[in-house]
Amino acid sequence: MWKVIALDLDGTLLGHGGQIAAVTIAALGDFAAQGVWITIATGRGFEDTERFMEENGLGSAAGFPHSLICEERDLYILENAGYAADEVWNGTLLEREKQALPELRRCAAEYGRTAPCFINSLWFQEKRGFVEMTFGTVEQAAEFCQQASQNGSWPAGFRPVRNHRGVTFRHETVGKGAVLTELLRRLDVTPGEVLAMGDSHNDLDMLMCGVWPATTDNADDLIKEVVRSGQGYVSEQVSSLGVADVLKNFRP
Ligand SMILES: [Mg+2]
Incomplete structure (x- = not known):
């Protein structure tokens, strides 16, 4: 069981x-x-x-x-009144990811010049805590992800994570x-x-x-x-x- x-x-x-x-x-x-x-x-x-x-x-x-x-990243537990956020866990990890946003933004913009992709807005980046690049096809996203995994210019502790056509850069503890x-x-x-x-x-x-x-x-x-x-x-x-x-x- x-x-x-x-x-x-x-x-x-x-x-x-x-x-x-x-x-x-x-x-x-x-x-x-x-x-x-x-x-x-x-x-x-x-x-x-x-x-x-x-x-x-x-x-x-x-x-x-x-x-x-x-x-x-974020954890919510069901209580009587509904789902309650684990404020400490969620806040700590969100802050950890947001600290790298300026550097991740620069990296994504640089790569964006050579790859056909859409980068999520600053508003979404601040709200959700990550930069997301969306490509035209799954193959383009996978290829970018592969290259990015081998490229050391991303902030230390961050790695590319692909979900279909989207690639985000997330902290290793997330x-x-x-x-x-x-x-x-x-x-x-x-x-x-x-x-x-x-x-x-x-x-x-x-x-x-x-x-x-x-x-x-x-x-x-x-x-x-x-x-x-x-x-x-x-x-x-x-x-x-x-x-x-x-x-x-x-x-x-
Ligand atoms: Mg799924």
Whole structure:
């Protein structure tokens, strides 16, 4: 039996239109009723994530997910009145990332001259704490990411993280894997008691932090390879139907 289930949002729990299949919600409800801690782990901000939960009847109304990992950095725990931010954790990591914004901005602008990309606005950079470059295609983003990984001109401690066509530069203490690891420490759960699901590059560190990995048919090929090599489960169904399939059939 899993002690924690960690789920990416877009492309995993959410399909097109932001809907979660009823069969998936029911399966998650069964696990929650048995005391399993369910957490979302997403690159989306809190407002979006909370809205998707409410629109699907989750959150306070359902009693789960018990926590939200948002922006691949911030932690929110479900309490009676709703999700409460972990102010200390979130504030510390946001500040750590924001300190590097001026240098990251300079680097992104320099690379932007040689690559076809859109850079998020200063307003978003200040609010969310990171610079994001969005490319025309996944291949362009992947190629940039590959080059940037080998280029030492980025601020120390930062690394490129790709999510489909977008590339962000994030501090090494931030990421779905790092925050999930912190959550497991607090819950006194070992990674071997955890199921984690994601479909994209920004899920890699979460899928590779010692947990049991699973993914859906719509996932990037690289993600499927990583899941298979980690003795995980690749569903033949897409997004939330794939999650339901994994919950029903994956018994390592
Ligand atoms: Mg995803």
